[in-house]
Amino acid sequence: MGFDGPFTMTIGGRAVAGDATFDVVNPATEAVIGAAPDATRAQLDNAVAAARAAFPGWAATPIAERRALIDRLGDAVMAEIDGFKRLLTAEQGKPHADAQNEIGGAALWLKGAATLDLPVTVNEDSADRYSETRHVPIGVVGAIAPWNFPIVLAMFKVGPALLAGNTMVLKPSPFTPLTTLKFGELAATILPPGVLNVISGGDALGPWLTEHPGIDKVSFTGSTATGRRVMQSASATLKRVTLELGGNDPAIVLPDADVAAVAEKLFWAAFANNGQICIATKRMYVHEDIYEPLKEALVAYAATVKVGDGSEQGTRLGPINNRPQYERVLDLIRDAKERGYTFLTGGEASGTPGYFVPVTIIDNPPEDSRIVQEEQFGPVLPLLKFRDVEDAIARANASDYGLGASVWGSDEDAAFAVAERIASGTVWVNETQHLTPLAAFGGVKQSGVGVEGGVEGLLEYTNVKTLVRRRQ
Incomplete structure (x- = not known):
């Protein structure tokens, strides 16, 4: 045809x-x-x-x-x-x-x-x-x-x-x-x-x-x-x-997570399809013991990912799909800049034709910030630090949304026990976004x-x- x-x-x-x-x-x-x-x-x-x-x-x-x-x-x-x-x-x-x-x-x-x-x-x-x-x-x-x-x-x-x-x-x-x-x-x-x-x-x-x-x-x-x-x-x-x-999907990265093994997976959990996925990781809670090395690994990997026209060889991330969504993402970035949050990478529009936004990672913004509370649906990710797992669970659940979530750690049983307490329709352990026509998928709240x-x-x-x- x-x-x-x-x-x-x-x-x-x-x-x-x-x-x-x-x-x-x-x-x-x-x-x-x-x-x-x-x-x-x-x-x-x-x-x-x-x-x-x-x-x-x-x-x-x-x-x-x-x-x-x-x-x-x-x-x-x-x-x-x-x-x-x-x-x-x-x-x-x-x-x-x-x-x-x-x-x-x-x-x-x-x-x-x-x-x-x-x-x-x-x-x-x-x-x-x-x-x-x-x-x-x-x-x-x-x-x-x-x-x-x-x-x-x-x-x-x-x-x-x-x-x-x-x-x-x-x-x-x-x-x-x-x-x-x-x-x-x-x-x-x-x-x-x-x-x-x-x-x-x-x-x-x-x-x-x-x-x-x-x-x-x-x-x-x-x-x-x-x-x-x-x-x-x-x-x-x-x-x-x-x-x-919609979803404002949290990921909880436990202190025993192997940073070298999960960093690339966590990057794509947030940025696949340019973050334009209802079950993309929108908030990443990282234990303070591994926060710095994981932050560095994500920023280093982001530098290797080509953003450009999807028809060009080597492109891993394309543009935002449409101008209204492009403007919404840029507005969230502007708000984060005006409030003085730290940008680890990205944060600038390309200034060229096309709705391009670079991979943008924000360092530990406040829990009540727009970039944490709103679904960004674009390539912008807040990294959030936690010390106590109970606190991370409470923060993950403190949302009007409940579509997907993920928990990451080397002790699968401990990670699964955390996953059981997340108020979302689907919670993955050590992976994310796996869907099948043979299993139910839907949201709560x-x-x-x-x-x-x-x-x-x-x-x-x-x-x-x-x-x-x-x-x-």
């Missing part, structure tokens, strides 16, 4: 152009790389109608057949990985290697989700009655994917929603619509018409989607602030919601509602139905 324009939406299995378009910008160059359709409200209505028309037939399709088609879709994505990765780098900014990993991960997520099954619980099987509880599809799912991992996070939704028997209208971020539109084009060659519809648009399209009476469930990944608005909009018709939202992944994530796309038969 071709990955150049024109870019079209997929509605009812057909390619649909927009009455209007909007420009998509390469964040490394600020050059326009394509025009995406700007869906009208009528086109959204058509996409929802196509999904609703396809729903009865898809829900009635045996799960084994749905499973086979989703698995085949994963193979098709993998077969086109080179074209997808280049387009993804152009619109998102991440290096080609990271883009390839994302596309490969998306394919594997589809194939992994396709191995799951819907449980049936027998509640009673007696002389009087037979009772069982099933999990049945909800209907039409409205899925909204973000710009940091536009393809793999969309597949978090596509795989389980379709396997459960739902149909879908998928909306990518207006900052990164092109790769998703091409995915819709590919999916139309495999799935029945209307099962998966892909539409793109500006800021108005999201609210239209979440409030649409023909949408039965909304699955959203994005910021907590937007998640609140999604939940409010969905409440008018009591839509089911899954919200995977203001980091979200519901989960994705695993049987639990599959069940998010179902209604519970209990059938009772009275025996004569």
Whole structure:
């Protein structure tokens, strides 16, 4: 398939152009790389109608057949990985290697989700009655994917929603619509018409989607602030919601951690994808016994990491994806400078075209500082010193967020005991950001509602139905 324009939406299995378009910008160059359709409200209505028309037939399709088609879709994505990765780098900014990993991960997520099954619980099987509880599809799912991992996070939704028997209208971020539109084009060659519809648009399209009476469930990944608005909009018709939202993820590095062994891992825990990961380490609590050597190791490693255009060989970190986020990150840096915090590295915008911010590490700012309390979602990390593990746990938990966390130490049992006390949906020991379609992932507190992944994530796309038969 071709990955150049024109870019079209997929509605009812057909390619649909927009009455209007909007420009998509390469964040490394600020050059326009394509025009995406700007869906009208009528086109959204058509996409929802196509999904609703396809729903009865898809829900009635045996799960084994749905499973086979989703698995085949994963193979098709993998077969086109080179074209997808280049387009993804152009619109998102991440290096080609990271883009390839994302596309490969998306394919594997589809194939992994396709191995799951819907449980049936027998509640009673007696002389009087037979009772069982099933999990049945909800209907039409409205899925909204973000710009940091536009393809793999969309597949978090596509795989389980379709396997459960739902149909879908998928909306990518207006900052990164092109790769998703091409995915819709590919999916139309495999799935029945209307099962998966892909539409793109500006800021108005999201609210239209979440409030649409023909949408039965909304699955959203994005910021907590937007998640609140999604939940409010969905409440008018009591839509089911899954919200995977922001995080201010802590890492606790215990005094027995091997600095030489963990420094590089800790760097990428914070700075992979330029820090634009909901489960990136946003606050790093380091025991005072190893604070100085770990600080030095992180700064030394940062000096070896090339920041630049993701299409250039050797680039490890690309730009911030979009100008609004770029300005937010620069504002946090300005605030830290104005308050006199110590910068160990970075802290200056490049001054060249592109939304580039160098790796920036701040030395032990106050706990109540903005850079500690707010999710930066960029390549800026506060290192924080602690003496007492109880204090570190309390500081890690003193947040409105609770998405991910990690604990690092040579004594795995001791580290695991600390991990058990962290108030987050997922806590890793001696690694971070490991996700699988076979395990549930979700946040607590203001980091979200519901989960994705695993049987639990599959069940998010179902209604519970209990059938009772009275025996004569």
